[in-house]
Amino acid sequence: MTTSHDIDFYFDFISPFGYFASLRIDALAARYERRVRWRPVLIGVTVMKIMGSRALIDIPLKGDYIVREAERHRRRHGLTLARGLRETPMNPLPAMRAFAWLGEAWPEHAAPFARACFDAYWRLGRDLSVPEEIALAARSAGLPETVLAALPAACTDGAPLRRQVDEAVSRGVFGSPYFLVDDEPFFGVTSMETLEAWLAAGGW
Numbered sequence: 001m002t003t004s005h006d007i008d009f010y011f012d013f014i015s016p017f018g019y020f021a022s023l024r025i026d027a028l029a030a031r032y033e034r035r036v037r038w039r040p041v042l043i044g045v046t047v048m049k050i051m052g053s054r055a056l057i058d059i060p061l062k063g064d065y066i067v068r069e070a071e072r073h074r075r076r077h078g079l080t081l082a083r084g085l086r087e088t089p090m091n092p093l094p095a096m097r098a099f100a101w102l103g104e105a106w107p108e109h110a111a112p113f114a115r116a117c118f119d120a121y122w123r124l125g126r127d128l129s130v131p132e133e134i135a136l137a138a139r140s141a142g143l144p145e146t147v148l149a150a151l152p153a154a155c156t157d158g159a160p161l162r163r164q165v166d167e168a169v170s171r172g173v174f175g176s177p178y179f180l181v182d183d184e185p186f187f188g189v190t191s192m193e194t195l196e197a198w199l200a201a202g203g204w
Helices: 016-022 025-031 043-050 062-076 093-105 107-123 131-140 145-154 159-170 189-201
Strands: 007-011 036-040 178-181 184-187
Touching: 007 016, 007 025, 016 062, 016 107, 016 189, 025 036, 025 189, 036 093, 036 107, 036 159, 043 159, 093 107, 093 131, 093 145, 093 159, 107 131, 131 145, 178 189, 184 189
Parallel strands: 007 036
Antiparallel strands: 007 178, 178 184
16 A cells, blocks of 8 residues: 555666666665655656656757766766667566566565566667566566466556556656655656655655
């Protein structure tokens, strides 16, 4: 059950800033005794379909800035990316469907699976639109055999993901990463400093 005390962390696996946030959100929340709930959103739905915009990377002027901002963040935090920011992204649906299914059927395995997927896609450069790669990520996350056996079907079942993305949109979520805590929204990895200040102060 979600409460306003939780931090709801929304992301899309194809978002580099979602990846950056995934590396920090749990430690940030732990400092203030908050629980993180990892949740899916699809940039292809919120940005491209609902907002009617192109991916930020494809927008003139803004795209160049996004690449520079991502590179600056990567250098600051000493991260290694095997995938270029301007590379054509993978189809995120199979992995996101599996994650959404885990969130409903096996919630204790959802966040470890998401961390493994982010690591495989961004640090190792693997294509998680391929079922075999999703299975490898799941195994690296320590998912039990009973869950692994059900993953192939989960990768093709769009219903859990549709429900969860619809819920995200109903809450005003539009990008990755996006955080909701105390009924307050925070968007973007650079907002994490403001989010931490909010948690430290108890809001304002």
